[in-house]
Amino acid sequence: MKINEQSHIVVLSNAGGTGKSTTLEALRQALSRVGTVDIVDLDPQKTLTHTYKLTKKKRPLDPSEVKEGDFVIYDTPPFFFEYEKSLLKNCDIILIPFKVGRKDLVAFRPLFDLLQETKTLTKACVFINEARKPHTNLFKYLRKLFLEIYDGVFLCENELSRLDSFADILYSDMTEKALGQFLNILKEISEKKNVPQTIKKSFIEASKICYDKNRNK
Numbered sequence: 001m002k003i004n005e006q007s008h009i010v011v012l013s014n015a016g017g018t019g020k021s022t023t024l025e026a027l028r029q030a031l032s033r034v035g036t037v038d039i040v041d042l043d044p045q046k047t048l049t050h051t052y053k054l055t056k057k058k059r060p061l062d063p064s065e066v067k068e069g070d071f072v073i074y075d076t077p078p079f080f081f082e083y084e085k086s087l088l089k090n091c092d093i094i095l096i097p098f099k100v101g102r103k104d105l106v107a108f109r110p111l112f113d114l115l116q117e118t119k120t121l122t123k124a125c126v127f128i129n130e131a132r133k134p135h136t137n138l139f140k141y142l143r144k145l146f147l148e149i150y151d152g153v154f155l156c157e158n159e160l161s162r163l164d165s166f167a168d169i170l171y172s173d174m175t176e177k178a179l180g181q182f183l184n185i186l187k188e189i190s191e192k193k194n195v196p197q198t199i200k201k202s203f204i205e206a207s208k209i210c211y212d213k214n215r216n217k
């Protein structure tokens with residue numbers, strides 16, 4: 001597939017350990033099947049830079065080094081950072097892993113306010129990561145409460161379970177189960193209003209290629 005425009009995807013969350021860096025790597029693995037992917041590591045903890053060095057994956061670039069290419073994905077720290085507002089305004093889509101719990105519901109407020117302030121709420125795609133017991137009434141209640149409190153936020157119906165194989169993807173490829181769940185999220189996002197056409201196409205294409213590849217294994 002030829003992608004003509006460069007797409008900028010930010011993985012964001014103001015809370016620590018929600019799965020930003022892991023999500024970025026999952027996205028890198030999925031999108032690498034449809035185009036070139038550059039990574040920008042804006043987190044001073046440099047999780048990705050260090051693990052990519054260990055695993056000999058692609059070197060993350062400084063923003064000034066990013067030239068032409070299909071996708072640029074940004075890993076971010078769990079706190080507000082310089083250039084954050086301009087990055088949000090200029091990117092195409094914001095992917096937000098979210099852990100669901102009463103405390104997490106309150107902790108989302110500053111991020112919601114930032115999305116509103118920067119008028120980027122429509123770019124935001126939130127998905128629940130490390131979902132435990134998603135069929136329980138409490139989980140469903142918290143999901144409903146999230147949508148009531150944060151009116152206008154896109155929250156994926158699909159979620160990612162707590163999976164060792166997803167946790168390990170910085171070091172190895174995803175297993176079929178983790179990949180399947182992650183691709184369902186990408187597919188759902190591709191159907192969302194306001195997602196740029198190039199991203200829609202590439203998310204669908206990445207899902208298709210990954211499914212086919214796994215089926216033929």
Ligand SMILES: Nc1ncnc2c1ncn2[C@@H]1O[C@H](COP(=O)(O)OP(=O)(O)OP(=O)(O)O)[C@@H](O)[C@H]1O
Pocket residue numbers: 013015016017018019020021022023043045047076077078129130160161162163164166167168
């Ligand atoms: N779906 C999942 N199932 C199991 N473990 C997960 C899942 N997602 C993330 N983890 C684990 O949770 C921990 C935190 O993940 P990660 O480092 O990606 O979060 P982060 O948001 O980037 O953290 P930080 O805010 O420190 O940058 C890691 O040990 C990771 O392997």
Ligand SMILES: [Mg+2]
Pocket residue numbers: 020021022043047075076
């Ligand atoms: Mg991180």
